[in-house]
Amino acid sequence: MDKAHNLQLRGGTYHVRFDVPVDVRKAFGGKRILSRSLKTGSLTEAMHRRSRYLTAWWEQVDAARDGGPLAEGWQDGVLDTITAIDGMMQDQKRGLIGEKVPQVEIDPAVEARMRSNPRFVAVFEAWVRDHLKDGMGGKVRLFDELGQGIQSLIPAALTRSQSIPAGQLQELKALVTNPGAHRPRSPLTPAALEAFRAFRTKHGVSSANIATQHKRLMHLSAYLAETGKTLDFDCVAAWIDSLGLAGKTQQQYLLAGNAFWRWAMKYDPRWRETFKGAVSPFERHAVALPKGKAALDAKRKEFTLLDMNRLYAAAQEAGNVPLADLIKLGYYTGMRISELCSLHTENVINVDGVEMLDVTDSKTPAGIRRVPIHPAISNLVIRLVENSIDGFLVVTDFVGKQGDRTGALGKAFGALKTSLGYGAQHVYHSIRGTTITQLARHDVPYPMICELVGHKTRTLVFDTYSSGFSAQQKLTAISTVPRLETDLCCDSTLQLA
Known part of the structure; x- marks a missing residue:
């Protein structure tokens, strides 16, 4: 071994x-x-x-x-308990000057347990007598210290029946020691965000869209929790400004917030009550969008064929087989990284004698399609199917909490292209542009390109009435994408040691 x-x-x-x-x-x-x-x-x-x-x-x-974390909203419960203890002690101090206050009721079980320990009773009575010697000042101090003592028992009470993470225990002790330093939690609670996710899933929104917007809303929730700000227009403006993102991306963050707001105002009673009469704080923001040359310079750039050969060769030389496979798959299919990473081995299908990749979940309805397997990757797809150990076609070392399989591969691609000197305008999605350009330069008709890459043609004839091209027609079209140098040298995929 x-x-x-x-x-x-x-x-x-x-x-x-x-x-x-x-x-x-x-x-x-x-x-x-x-x-x-x-x-x-x-x-x-x-x-x-x-x-x-x-x-x-x-x-x-x-x-x-x-250990297991405390239930969501535990901070509010602790603060409520502290407030109740403080209120009870304040009542007793007012009673010292003759005000009529509620009598403190002690749980009989607690009283019995205390009295069953004679040593504790003796120490407690001595402590009380010592304070009573100092008259009114001693009595006031007695209730202050008694309240603090009861308050200090809160962490032990909450952790008696369960072990909690060290970080949460530290937060609990800090909250009990200094309740005034606590910042209110974000109204975008995990439960609310999960309910929003479930609603959108039920209504057929693509998993890629849901995952992206969920990530953006989590970012907003963290910002609210960190700053303690109220969710309003000024808060959202400050949050958007803090992102340091391009105007177009800022718009996407605002769209995510607006989508959640509309849902919550309809389906979340707590949210409706909290923000009753409020307008969406995600609307009417002035977002700076580049124009003219600035817009052209900010636009994503596709990779050239030479670039594609460099990227693939670099991934091979680095020994990153999954990344090399992903680069090749993206180039020969024109598919989005989220589409490729969501493919299962069962999504490799045969339609009228043509091997195809069946995309059943995508960013848009038009993205749900069947893409022929380019002859240059037929052996690669066979290898991926045969070697799959989790049912997915594309191999990844890490899967996010929400099932996102693109993170590790996306970061690996980012590191690779940066090491080769490519900047922010070149991303994995740029490969999709490369494929589309090659299809266009090999006289593939516009409607065919749209069908292959999952875009609407925006024409009534093809989007409404046409049933699309045949599997053989699509195979002929996708096969026009030029082969990479390694595929010209030998018509085989990367061999594993």
């Missing part, structure tokens, strides 16, 4: 192996060892595939050690 790499070769197949730390084995059902087959005899591929399992197992270990 290769302990340094958590790998074990059994019967010609590598397994990833993980020794569960002693202190968290109970959370793993008492298991000492976790093991999964990597379904490969290649050490290089096994080294790559082990990462997702090890990452997931270590996250489970951390979660077991940290």
